[in-house]
Amino acid sequence: MNECSILWCGKYHQNWENELHCHNYFQMVGILSGSGTVYVDDQPYEIEKEQVFLLCPQQLHAIHCGEKNAAPLKMLDVKFTVADPALFEDLVRVGDMFHLQDFGWFVRFFDKIIAESAQQRPYYYSIISGYLLEMLVRIVRERLGQPAAAPEEEAPRVATFKGVDVAALMQYIDFNYSRIISLEDLSTLAGVNKTTLISIFKEVYGTTPIRYINRIRLRKAKELLVNTDTSVSEIADLVGFQSIHYFSRFFKAKENCTPMEYRMRNGQSRYFSFQRQGGSSLW
DSSP states (O other), rough: OOEEEEEEEEEEEOOOOOOOOSSSSSEEEEEEEEEEEEETTEEEEETTTTTTEETTTOOEEEEEEEOOSSOOOEEEEEEEEOOHHHHHHHHHHHHHHEEOSHHHHHHHHHHHHHHHHHHOOTHHHHHHHHHHHHHHHHHHHHHTOOOOOOOOOOOOOOEEETTHHHHHHHHHHHTTSSSOOHHHHHHHHHOOOOHHHHHHHHHHSSSOHHHHHHHHHHHHHHHHHHHHHOHHHHHHHHHOOOOOOHHHHHHHHSSSSSSHHHHHHHHHHHEOOOOOOOOOOOO
16 A cells, blocks of 8 residues: 555646535645635635645635736645554644745645656656655655755765765855856866866766756756746756856756756646546545
């Protein structure tokens, strides 16, 4: 038996309101943008960007959108069951509403679930169930103070390596990836020559400094494409690509689609419903 099973998932704009209701499965909602109020039992929560709501079975809840002229409410939404008793109890203890230390990984996991659900390649349901399970475990660990898993695509936490302050290099890149960063800049900061710097990056991160920076830029660009209406040329500039043409070529080489195709594929409202065991209705 699966430890957790997805019944429905979606990424969409909500422009309707529902009344207080409950169901016999979990529901998890992540807020990408917009305004409104989420009611959980007797507690109203004013909607803010990057909130996560975890609604337990039989828990009364409702979502009310903001005023008509307000920004549209854009959400990530998954409905699921949990078979593992220990995980079930821990999820109940997590709380109704919370903010994650890093909302980015939460969005990326949702994007993976949506992409797999859309393509429905062999074993896709096992894959998306695995993604959901990892999401839930990471949330439980963070919220309940348990040891956390290493964030996806995050650089290894290395303070120093061969006498070089790697942590300072990473901090510099994190704050300056949107600007031109040269090998000379990094080697000066590290206090080593360029050859040594490249060697250190390959040993610690498995790639060169410039490729590592471009990997960060690509990840940031994907987040902006999906979660904002910023133009492709502006995004290219915001994440540090000096040319829209180079950005487009680089993006297509890595993602097998153009930035606009990626936005259309991942940024629009998408819904997927899965048959529950026994054939009972989700609603």
